[in-house]
Amino acid sequence: MRQVLAADIGGTNIRLALVSEDGCIIDETRCTAELSRHNLQSQQNAEVHILNALCEVIQPFADMHAVTSLGMGFPGFFHSQSGLLASSPNLPLLRDFALAERLAEQLSIDVAVENDALCAAIGEHRYGAGKGYANLLHVTLGTGIGSGLILNHAPYSGEHGMAMEFGHLCIEHHDGRLCGCGNHGCVEAYASATAIIRRFNECCGAHSDAKEVFELAQQGHDCANRIMLEAGQYLGMAIAEAVKLLDVTSITVSGGLSGAWDLLYPALMSELDTNLIPPLKGKVDVLRSTLDDNAGLLGAAAIAP
């Protein structure tokens, strides 16, 4: 059975895996790399830096497994036609960069790269809870909220690779919380792990991580419970908006916060149903990912050329 290399690139964390055609992770390694640096000054420097940083971790793993094909999920916007990396929020110096092509030259293997959140959707659609659906909206609840869309079995990334900025749908138009994007009231400012932690700290003055907050909520902690229920409600409101525009009725949710499914799901479904147009009420399936945090990695494997 064919095996390919998959890479899931985060801000500092990189996951590499050898993946078989049927979606089994045969070998995996995790490492860190400083992809964004502040002293790069020019686009050329930034390009050389990112290529070297990626090759440094990928080359030994690729050599060890003697694979010739790499699929990669990368945090950035990719032009749907040219495949160029249009821009990346964490790497502002990079513009219209032929990341896949340059990486392929340097590694001497075939490379395809796609937006990381879209890779998670591709993974869930190919191997996970979204298998078999022609149309799928996949939401990743992590540090931020990522999202990817499958339309008629194909990934949809929009004209500028900026489609499915689901995390920045506005669900509080008045006095909304400040989001990392600079706007107010985005769903990411209420239902991402970062938001959960921040809200809990504000309410209880205690520093914690998101997992602790939802475990406290599960044990009946009032404030933690309210924050988790509200996160579910806001997610339901945002999913309703997406369904109204896309008429996609299969939704999958992955990421660390989906561990709190028993809290999130009822609140999410109730608010979703309230906000849908009447003919779609009760007709939207929201499923917990069956791939946990491997959705992005397996999606990367799925796009390997």
Added chain:
Amino acid sequence: MRQVLAADIGGTNIRLALVSEDGCIIDETRCTAELSRHNLQSQQNAEVHILNALCEVIQPFADMHAVTSLGMGFPGFFHSQSGLLASSPNLPLLRDFALAERLAEQLSIDVAVENDALCAAIGEHRYGAGKGYANLLHVTLGTGIGSGLILNHAPYSGEHGMAMEFGHLCIEHHDGRLCGCGNHGCVEAYASATAIIRRFNECCGAHSDAKEVFELAQQGHDCANRIMLEAGQYLGMAIAEAVKLLDVTSITVSGGLSGAWDLLYPALMSELDTNLIPPLKGKVDVLRSTLDDNAGLLGAAAIAP
């Protein structure tokens, strides 16, 4: 040059036209027909009634012009695969009805039918301000707010034909105005002609039509002016949400209310820009339709088989 028949079906008003391949309306007639009746009781009765009502007005016009192909915009949801009319808000008895096929049999001509708001998008894309754009979001500001989407030069209607329920995007999550769909806070409850009239009547106790309200606003009437500016702002907010999900950066607006473009446009653009994600700020074109209220009719002509 090839000529086809186009029909734009409203709740009671029907427009029929003979249209040339280059989008010229050669002959046109307007009539009324009572398509929805309360005493039909069964789906079979409703089917026979709607077919007869449509044929009664279409047949003479088709015979007169000896055309063999009809494109029709109809207020309902059409299954994207089968082309069946899944449902129509005004004709609740009709379910999964082969409207195009049955009409073709009865009229003995070729017939294609599509959702009316999607027809307007198709018309604007083929013949109007949206010409040449691969991706286009078209918004019709009428009694309600309709919307249609072109992706990669092709109409997108979603899995159940219910995509682009743009008019029901929620832009007021707290104490939002009641919308005709039963939900609260939909953009249609603020920026449709019906909403403009209702809001003006509430504020001034005067009965009026939407055109009078925006003419008063243009003359500096305080309340009319505020209502029109708010309509523009809410439209801008809703368009921002659509752009965040779809990454479509070409928007066209038609319908009676677009006559108030000088009032709507600045308010719309300002609010749109505020609400977009940073990389898309300043990059979205919102254009007034060049087809006025012919967008739907010309789109119907464009889908004629």
